[in-house]
Amino acid sequence: MTGTIKRVALTHIQIPLKEPFRISGGEVAIKDAISVALETDAAVGLGESAPMPASFGYSGDTPEGCWDDLCERIVPGLLGWSFGSIEEIAARAEKAGGSRFAVAGVETACWDLLAQSRHETIAELLGAAHSFVNHQIESGLAVGLYPTVVELLKTIETHLAEGYRRVKIKIAPGRDIELVRAVRQHFGDELPLMVDANGAYTREDIGLFRQLDALDLLMFEQPMAANDLDGLAALQAAVTTPVCLDETADTLEHTADALRRGAGRIVNIKIQRAGGFGPALAMHDLCQAHGAACWVGTMPELGIGQAQGIHLATLANCKYPTDIEPSARWFVDDYVVPRLELTGPGLFSVPTRPGLGFQVDPAKLRRYQVRQREFTTHTSA
Ligand SMILES: [Mg+2]
Incomplete structure (x- = not known):
């Protein structure tokens, strides 16, 4: 107790x-x-x-x-x-x-x-039913939209030196295939790369995603609106790149419905949107039951919120790098002690102290x- x-x-x-x-x-x-x-x-x-x-x-x-x-x-x-x-x-x-x-x-x-x-870590409390706890989790770089391709490439280049395990770029209509081609050209075909559209496309754009399909991306994150399950399913049927549900994965029921209808094969789990660790764990288990992989996304939160994601990402079905990034990546400061810092190239250590393993300053x-x-x-x- x-x-x-x-x-x-x-x-x-x-x-x-x-x-x-x-x-x-x-x-x-x-x-x-x-x-x-x-x-x-x-x-x-x-x-x-x-x-x-x-x-x-x-x-x-x-x-x-x-x-x-x-x-x-x-x-x-x-x-x-x-x-x-x-x-x-x-x-x-x-x-x-x-x-x-x-x-x-x-x-x-x-x-x-x-x-x-x-006297357990949160990772242990989450993983009690899974008997599997990783000791390090992978960090992926996420970058937003930039006014020019040159600025986008420069931003990726600056941060990639820290060893991030994959790169995620944002796309929007009119700013998509050109950006992906430029990133591929500059950083090569080996770079694990994915795109996030935040729901900005429709079924009219399936041809565009067929073109993107040839560029060997890890996934298309939320290509269409959260509720457009038919559109997402039509897209997933037309491409080999997995569709990742993000905004669609707001509740367990909605996510289950989307997976049943073939609207995606990967799920981005966010602790905030799910309503905490319990619902996030339930979503992880739901994905596993449907044969869909998942990974841990962020809003991004400040340090305590992101530290929570480190624990969630230890679960066995979290198979892709997280969006969790060091404190210094986005914010001028952070209130968490210790600050979130990579402990290896693109890696965060999972805290071993009981509980969250982080404090507030x-x-x-x-x-x-x-x-x-x-x-x-x-x-x-
Ligand atoms: Mg997203």
């Missing part, structure tokens, strides 16, 4: 990106995250809710909405609670209501507390704080 939760601290922070991140649906320059700390007498469980800003057009789960859900619906009921199993966490998370990004903040902190109480929380709220057993209002 964990100890009784006596204090919950929420801190909304904003850390600027080093450069704006552009995809087919919008761009973002500042990363919002809500740090969640659940305290017992024995331990602190850490979580992160990492929604995108409303302006990004990616998701309806905004920082303001998540903050309100956490303060009003999710956190107050946690005080005085203790628990001893992932099933108890799942039951409470299901009852909580509110945005899945908000629920993920608390659910992941609960997993941290439970793993610590069992209180000075950084204060420095980047937008608002803070504490709940205690004495003043829960």
